[in-house]
Amino acid sequence: MTPSRVLIIAGSDSGGGAGIQADLKTTMALGGYGMTAITALTAQNTLGVQEVMGVPEGFIRAQISSVLTDLGADCIKTGMLHSPTVIDVVATCLEEMAPTVPRVVDPVMVAQSGDRLVSEEAVERLRSRLVPGAALMTPNVPEAEALLGTRLAAQKEMEPAAQALRELGCEAVLLKGGHLAGDELVDVLATDRGCTTFRHPRIPTRCDHGTGCTLASAIAEGIGRGLPLDKAVARGRHYLQIALQQATPLGNGHGPVRHGHTVTDFDLSEPESG
Numbered sequence: 001m002t003p004s005r006v007l008i009i010a011g012s013d014s015g016g017g018a019g020i021q022a023d024l025k026t027t028m029a030l031g032g033y034g035m036t037a038i039t040a041l042t043a044q045n046t047l048g049v050q051e052v053m054g055v056p057e058g059f060i061r062a063q064i065s066s067v068l069t070d071l072g073a074d075c076i077k078t079g080m081l082h083s084p085t086v087i088d089v090v091a092t093c094l095e096e097m098a099p100t101v102p103r104v105v106d107p108v109m110v111a112q113s114g115d116r117l118v119s120e121e122a123v124e125r126l127r128s129r130l131v132p133g134a135a136l137m138t139p140n141v142p143e144a145e146a147l148l149g150t151r152l153a154a155q156k157e158m159e160p161a162a163q164a165l166r167e168l169g170c171e172a173v174l175l176k177g178g179h180l181a182g183d184e185l186v187d188v189l190a191t192d193r194g195c196t197t198f199r200h201p202r203i204p205t206r207c208d209h210g211t212g213c214t215l216a217s218a219i220a221e222g223i224g225r226g227l228p229l230d231k232a233v234a235r236g237r238h239y240l241q242i243a244l245q246q247a248t249p250l251g252n253g254h255g256p257v258r259h260g261h262t263v264t265d266f267d268l269s270e271p272e273s274g
Contacts, residue, residue: 004032004224007067007098008217009060009090010079010108011040011052017256018044018210019079023217025259030239032221035071037063039090040082046209046251054082057089064093073101074224075135077217080108082118084125091129102135102223105170106216107143123147132169135223136233138216139165141179155186159197162190174219174233176212178202189233196230198237207247207255214257215240239263 006027013019020036027034039060043051067073076098081087094103107126109118118126123146131137131147141152144161147168152161155177162175177186182202189196218239222232243257250256 004030004221005035005072005074006032006217006220006224007035007037007064007073007076008079008220009037009039009064009076009081010106010213011042011082012038013042013044013210015045015209015251015256017046017254018213022210022213022256022259023077023079026214026217026239027221029259029262030218030221031262032224034217035067035073037067037090039086040080046253046255048253052082054086057085060086060089061093064090065097068097073098075220076101076103077106077220078103078130079106079213079216080118081126081130082122084119084121087122087125087129103133104216104220104223105130105134105137106212107131107137107139107147108212109143109146127168134170136172136174136219136229137165137168137170138174138176138212138219140176140212144175152180155180155182158186158188159190159195162188162195166190166192172229176215178211187233187237189230191229198234200237200241203241203244205244205247206253207244207249207257209254209256211240211244211257214243214259235263 008023011019013021024034039055041053042049145152158175158177162173165173172191175188184199185202187198215236218236219232222235242261246258
């Protein structure tokens, strides 16, 4: 069977736990074929981000064009896009070269360490240029707050927030609740059919670096292989939960999850509807 082809447009994490490195590991573990257009290089480890060096916009375009004109893509996943001009270049490339390919937008704004990765102007450009038309956006709570300009303090606020994020023009939103307090972790998937709630017990671990990149790439691989959105989300979440449970602590801060497992035997049962 031809593997799901996923083009990942994101930044590189020298520590290997997030960014392009996590995206490629995840895509391969799930049976897909990952391709990349690198937008920035980071000097980064489990303790934080020490430096960021952007890739020239013309070379970002060249990478995207090179992949799409030869290999093609079944799904496109975007991660860290650190400047307004980079967002403009990526959005224009996708409009010109892949207008019908579904895209998953992971609006990476803040690293797990708390380091801010993008400017306010970039957040606005992301909201206006890249989110409209996306098949799915996958913000966590701080990213949702930045996009909506409002505070989210409780799980009961997640469903209306997810619906409000859909109004930015994307087809669906997976609002991730891991930053909220509580022993139960709740994510909300908002589509034109309403909201679906996913729940599981919080996994106690410090190996949580790159969870957002990993989940978005797992979902993108599922979309690329033709899974319905809710099934792709459920499968991606299941993959991430195992990766968290089986992680081996590395480094002195937030360590990486264990990407090298698969979920080919995952039961795609119905999630809870809310």
